[in-house]
Amino acid sequence: MSSKLLTTRVVNNPKEFESLAPAWNELYEACDNTTIFCSWDWLFTWWNTFGGCDDRDLFILCFYDGKKLVSIAPFQIERKYPHTYIQGRTLRFIASGERREDCIATPFVDLLVLEGYEQQTIKAVEDAVRLNQKRWSFAEFDYLLEDSLIFKCFKDSKSSINQQVYANGFRYEVPKVETKVEYLETLPRRWQKDYRKKDRLFQKDGVLSVKQVELETLDAFVDTLKDMHKDRWQNRADFLVFESSYFNDFHRSLLKRLIPQGKAYIRTLYLDDIPMSCYYAFEDKGQVHYYQSAFYKENANRYMPLFYLVCNEIGAAMEQGKRFDFMFDSSDSSYKEQQYAAAKTPMYRLVWTSNRYRLGIFNLYKSVKQNKVADKAMALLASKTSHLANRK
Numbered sequence: 001m002s003s004k005l006l007t008t009r010v011v012n013n014p015k016e017f018e019s020l021a022p023a024w025n026e027l028y029e030a031c032d033n034t035t036i037f038c039s040w041d042w043l044f045t046w047w048n049t050f051g052g053c054d055d056r057d058l059f060i061l062c063f064y065d066g067k068k069l070v071s072i073a074p075f076q077i078e079r080k081y082p083h084t085y086i087q088g089r090t091l092r093f094i095a096s097g098e099r100r101e102d103c104i105a106t107p108f109v110d111l112l113v114l115e116g117y118e119q120q121t122i123k124a125v126e127d128a129v130r131l132n133q134k135r136w137s138f139a140e141f142d143y144l145l146e147d148s149l150i151f152k153c154f155k156d157s158k159s160s161i162n163q164q165v166y167a168n169g170f171r172y173e174v175p176k177v178e179t180k181v182e183y184l185e186t187l188p189r190r191w192q193k194d195y196r197k198k199d200r201l202f203q204k205d206g207v208l209s210v211k212q213v214e215l216e217t218l219d220a221f222v223d224t225l226k227d228m229h230k231d232r233w234q235n236r237a238d239f240l241v242f243e244s245s246y247f248n249d250f251h252r253s254l255l256k257r258l259i260p261q262g263k264a265y266i267r268t269l270y271l272d273d274i275p276m277s278c279y280y281a282f283e284d285k286g287q288v289h290y291y292q293s294a295f296y297k298e299n300a301n302r303y304m305p306l307f308y309l310v311c312n313e314i315g316a317a318m319e320q321g322k323r324f325d326f327m328f329d330s331s332d333s334s335y336k337e338q339q340y341a342a343a344k345t346p347m348y349r350l351v352w353t354s355n356r357y358r359l360g361i362f363n364l365y366k367s368v369k370q371n372k373v374a375d376k377a378m379a380l381l382a383s384k385t386s387h388l389a390n391r392k
Contacts, residue, residue, distance in 0.1 A: 006070065006117070006124045010132075011060035014051065017044060020062070023069045027112060035108045036284040037095065041257045043074055046095040046104065049250040054099075055079035059091070059132070063117075063124050071113040071121040073128075077136050086365050088137030088358065091129070096142055101239045102246040107143035107171070107328045107347070110150055122152050129153075129352075130161075138362070139352035142168060143328055146346065154352060161352050162359055166366075168349040172326035172334060172342035180315025186341040191307075198308045206272035210309070213266040218255055221266045222248070225278040228294035258282070269309040276305035279313060287323045288313070307339060314340065 011017055024040040036042060047058070061073035078090045078097045090097070095106035113121045129139075141150055154161040177183050184192060202208045213221040226242040233240055241247050258264035263284050269277045277295035281288055295306040317324045326336040328347060336342040353359050 004065075006063040006065060006120050008124055008128050009062040009064065010128070011062060012058045014047065014058070017047060017058060017060060020060075024072065024112075027069050027072065027114060030114055031112055032115075032285065034110070034112060034285070035287065036263060036282050036289065037106050037108050038074070038110060038112050039284070041261075041263075042106070042254065043094045043109075045250060045254045045257060046106065047076075049246055049253065050098055050102075051076075053246065054097075056097075057135075058094075059135070060094070061125060061128050063121055065117070070117045071111060071124075073111050073121075073125050074109065086358075086362055087140065087353075089135065091136040091139035091352070093141055096140075098246070101241065102244045103241065104247065104250060105143070105328060108145060108148075109141075110144070110148045113149060118149060118152075122149070125153050126159075133354065137353065137355060138358060139350075141350045144168070144348045144350055145171065146348065148348075148350075150350060151348075160354050162354065162356055163350060163352045164359065164363075166349040166351075168347045169328050169330040170332060170334070170344040171347050172329055172336040172344050174314055174318075174324040174326070174340060174342050176321075176323060177318050179319055180312070183315050183318050183341075184311065187311075188338070188341070191339055194304060195308065195311055198304050201303060202271060202308065209270045209273075210312075211268050211270060213255070213259065215256065215259055218252065218259070221268065221278075222252060222255070224268060224275055225266060225280060225292065225294055228275075228278055228296055229292075231296050232294055267309070267313070269305050271303070271305075276303060277309050279306070279309055281313070283322070286321070287325055288317045289325045289327055291327065310340065 011020060021040050021044070028034065028039050031038075050056070051058070056079065057077045059075040059077050061075060062069055063071040063073075074094045075091055076094050076097075078092060080097075093109040095104065095109055098104060111121060111125065129136075141148075144150065151165070154163055174183070175186070177186065184195060187195070226248075229242050230240055255264055255266075264280075264282050266278060266280045268275050268279075275296070276299070278293060279290070280292040281290050283289070290310070293306055293310065299305075314324050324342075326334075326340070326342050329336055329344075332344065334342075334344070337344060351359070351362065353362075
């Protein structure tokens, strides 16, 4: 590694972003401590889908040692309301900031850095962000892990950039064991019993099979997943994310990129050729990332088809020496822990701003918003309690 300062290149248009693919992919493959969510495939597909639907500017910082790309800060600058009403122009990672009804919920995005270039990259990011400070007034980074490199920027107490860290849910990951049998033994007794019972039922009631998506069947598999999701959540959720054209376009485009590489799949569980449940995951660098799943309500209580499918998937991952990542959940007592024995670690949100007044307004806004959510939850609970009381 050279000790000299890195050369900075700012990429701010889609054609340049597209042309970065070979060098980005080479850097990504060389970085062990990263995830598929920092890959060129994921971030470019997201930009292709969302870059034109809101007021956003690319602001990708590429850092070179000579002619060698050694690190990337995959930033964008967001200029759309309502975020800018409080925050002003907001610096954030690509693959964040969508409208709630379109939300992809991309976790773990971070600086992509070749080992040995961490300190040089942090200094280079600080310099580039300061140099372009007139272009942004606030920065917000979501779904961060505790060891995210972005936390190391602007740590100096003398910095003119104020930063604040907030709790932002949890990552759930299944502790590694050697076999499926060992994994099933980690489940609470109730769920062990349920798995054995459903296994016997499936074997007794018909022919069980699991089919996996291919490029030729992509649309049919996505449509089945969408249909199951609607069957389960219609009239129960505020919105159905599969009804979003942006959400659908993103995932269909992403699957076309990743299926040939063996980095994404949808698997559907069938009983006598009748679809029961679907499971959508990403896989790279020895990690399986559980992204989305659904099942049909009919016979769900009898078979628990999603629980059965996911337990089998986790067991297979364990036997292949892979980590199984349930990704983000806002709850500290998620079904991912209760049903699947996943362990949780905290996740965080990081903000930067040079304006303390703006930071204060942001904190006030977040507090009011949280109180409204809490009031809504309490009202819903009171309504359900009253309904139950009236039934007695």
